[in-house]
Amino acid sequence: MKPINVGLLGIGTVGGGTFTVLKRNEEEITRRAGRPIRITTVADKNLELARSVAGEGVKLTDDAFSVVTDPEIDIVVELIGGYGVARELVMKAIENGKHVVTANKALLAVHGNEIFAAAQKKGVMVAFEAAVAGGIPIIKALREGLSANRIQWLAGIINGTTNFILSEMRDKGLPFAEVLKEAQALGYAEADPTFDIEGVDAAHKATLMASIAFGVPVQFDKTYVEGITKLEAADIKYAEQLGYRIKLLGIARRREQGIELRVHPTLIPAKRLIANVEGAMNAVLVQGDAVGATLYYGKGAGAEPTASAVIADLVDVTRLHTADPEHRVPHLAFQPDQISELPVLPIDEVETSYYLRLHVEDKPGVLADVTRILADQSISIDAMLQREPEEGEAQTDIIILTHLTIEKNMNAAIAKIESLDAVTGKVVRLRLENL
Numbered sequence: 001m002k003p004i005n006v007g008l009l010g011i012g013t014v015g016g017g018t019f020t021v022l023k024r025n026e027e028e029i030t031r032r033a034g035r036p037i038r039i040t041t042v043a044d045k046n047l048e049l050a051r052s053v054a055g056e057g058v059k060l061t062d063d064a065f066s067v068v069t070d071p072e073i074d075i076v077v078e079l080i081g082g083y084g085v086a087r088e089l090v091m092k093a094i095e096n097g098k099h100v101v102t103a104n105k106a107l108l109a110v111h112g113n114e115i116f117a118a119a120q121k122k123g124v125m126v127a128f129e130a131a132v133a134g135g136i137p138i139i140k141a142l143r144e145g146l147s148a149n150r151i152q153w154l155a156g157i158i159n160g161t162t163n164f165i166l167s168e169m170r171d172k173g174l175p176f177a178e179v180l181k182e183a184q185a186l187g188y189a190e191a192d193p194t195f196d197i198e199g200v201d202a203a204h205k206a207t208l209m210a211s212i213a214f215g216v217p218v219q220f221d222k223t224y225v226e227g228i229t230k231l232e233a234a235d236i237k238y239a240e241q242l243g244y245r246i247k248l249l250g251i252a253r254r255r256e257q258g259i260e261l262r263v264h265p266t267l268i269p270a271k272r273l274i275a276n277v278e279g280a281m282n283a284v285l286v287q288g289d290a291v292g293a294t295l296y297y298g299k300g301a302g303a304e305p306t307a308s309a310v311i312a313d314l315v316d317v318t319r320l321h322t323a324d325p326e327h328r329v330p331h332l333a334f335q336p337d338q339i340s341e342l343p344v345l346p347i348d349e350v351e352t353s354y355y356l357r358l359h360v361e362d363k364p365g366v367l368a369d370v371t372r373i374l375a376d377q378s379i380s381i382d383a384m385l386q387r388e389p390e391e392g393e394a395q396t397d398i399i400i401l402t403h404l405t406i407e408k409n410m411n412a413a414i415a416k417i418e419s420l421d422a423v424t425g426k427v428v429r430l431r432l433e434n435l
């Protein structure tokens with residue numbers, strides 16, 4: 001059968017992995033797709049590197065635009081990354097009637113509405129399994145496997161770099177900067193690693209999952225984002241003492257008034273499966289009304305795990321490209337004319353439990369003042385831990401875990417607690433989910 005022709009843009013970590021796996025498993029992939037999938041052209045800025053990965057028999061160019069306009073190319077695989085040239089290339093590819101496969105979550109989280117609308121109009125597919133949780137087929141699960149369900153919430157460890165950093169810091173006591181360098185060397189980190197450590201990459205992925213789960217437009221600008229750079233070793237230690245682990249979670253939850261969409265370090269009970277996801281591994285929990293809780297676990301970054309998702313998309317697109325565009329699974333799972341208006345709630349309206357660390361003077365009455373302030377905001381306490389002050393020490397830490405409350409009530413309580421004379425410095429506040 002006539003091969004389907006693929007143009008690959010960017011032969012770095014994921015592009016290289018895609019090339020290797022496609023070649024290694026060529027026979028099985030062909031049998032699954034129904035026809036050979038051939039990368040006929042590769043565009044990369046570094047032609048020497050491209051030649052060393054692609055070998056002979058593949059056309060090489062440093063002009064990616066010549067690939068997206070090439071009439072011989074059926075599918076464009078965009079693995080350059082970023083919002084700049086990648087956006088122009090994807091839009092141009094769509095304009096030229098090419099299907100697109102991309103791992104670029106940043107691009108889709110920011111420009112997804114425009115890109116999916118253009119693809120829909122042109123009758124082409126934009127497939128992006130690799131963009132969320134790398135090799136884990138979470139897009140497939142959300143778009144197709146769980147289509148009978150009203151999805152209530154999802155929560156995931158969806159950034160391998162930060163999970164790797166948190167694991168190595170906790171288990172080996174290594175410093176942040178050293179572990180980040182290792183994550184970069186292993187190919188996990190984004191070109192700009194602040195995207196990883198400041199939670200932006202996880203927010204891109206959470207944004208995409210929320211749109212598919214709830215049938216709302218892609219709204220990265222409404223997502224609350226907090227990374228791991230302000231996390232302190234003391235809080236990781238106190239959390240452990242109270243039976244919790246801290247993970248950077250992407251959370252999307254349906255509430256009556258709207259959708260919670262947030263990324264932040266989160267305390268999770270240490271016994272839960274998701275609390276034990278270590279290193280660069282990813283895991284996503286999805287709660288559907290019919291199926292209950294489901295958990296997806298695997299490698300969320302790295303050359304071949306991500307290539308696994310890119311190639312699965314290539315197989316899907318190869319199978320479906322002759323199908324009537326109206327009868328394909330919609331990009332965001334719901335029919336485009338039935339996208340919901342349900343708003344994304346501001347962080348002030350989010351409902352969660354909290355971990356608070358207060359640095360206080362060790363004198364009578366402080367605790368009574370703090371508990372009164374919390375009670376005034378209708379916040380009830382679940383657990384408390386007070387560190388015994390060392391010999392001669394005048395100050396100590398109090399750790400408080402609360403039951404569910406609304407973020408704005410917690411903000412008001414924290415402001416009042418910080419104004420107490422006996423409380424020094426800022427109150428450390430982390431969110432806690434009893435998933």
Ligand SMILES: NC(=O)C1=CN([C@@H]2O[C@H](COP(=O)(O)OP(=O)(O)OC[C@H]3O[C@@H](n4cnc5c(N)ncnc54)[C@H](OP(=O)(O)O)[C@@H]3O)[C@@H](O)[C@H]2O)C=CC1
Nearest residue numbers: 010011012013014043044045079080081103104301302306
């Ligand atoms: N690495 C991972 O584990 C994962 C990555 N992703 C996503 O996959 C995409 C690719 O990531 P990754 O492979 O890690 O990135 P790399 O930086 O390793 O690869 C990108 C490649 O594209 C090349 N490139 C840059 N600009 C152009 C251009 N204008 N024309 C042609 N080639 C160009 C780069 O060349 P040069 O180096 O010379 O600039 C490089 O070889 C990103 O969107 C990323 O977010 C998704 C999941 C996991």
Ligand SMILES: N[C@@H](CC=O)C(=O)O
Nearest residue numbers: 159160161189190301
């Ligand atoms: N930088 C990302 C790569 C995959 O999306 C991560 O660390 O998870």
Ligand code: NA
Nearest residue numbers: 129132134136
């Ligand atoms: Na995936």
